[in-house]
Amino acid sequence: MFVQPAPVPRSPGITFDQMLERIRYAGAYPTCERAAQAVHAVMSGLGRQLAGEERVELAACLPIEAAITFTTQIPDIEPLTGFGFVKEIAARTGGTPATARWDSGAVLATIADLAGPDLLDRILARLQPGYALLFGRAELIQAA
Secondary structure (H helix, E strand, C coil), X not given: CCCCCCCXXXXXXXXXXXXXXXXXXXHCCCCHHHHHHXXXXXXXXXXXXXCCHXXXXXXXXXCHHHHHHHHCCCCCCCCCCHHHHHHHHHHHHCCCXXXXXXXHHHHHHHHHHHHCHXXXXXXXXXCCCCCCCCCCCCCCCCCC
């Protein structure tokens, strides 16, 4: 009988406070508390959109506070496009689509750095269209 070894859990490269500082700077937020609000709103939204191996691997890249917010969400049956994701965050936070887009970009660009290019490619392949820009990447579409 062949027994597979248990995967070695990876620890995130930065602490939650360091992540908040990066997001605070990227989003030009006045305080880390405001950055934390954005993190929890965006990561809970992403947790409702992402499933599978990519979800597990991304959670392993995150500081524990962000990973908990992300993984406690149950993925939605009806996935949202990037625009729908922003509208949902705006509705859940009571903000505008513009502020939800700003928050999403500040948080997800930092998450993209933590995940690395290979995992980010797989995450974007799993999500509906419209997320690449939120992660700080151009969204390329094949010509018909």
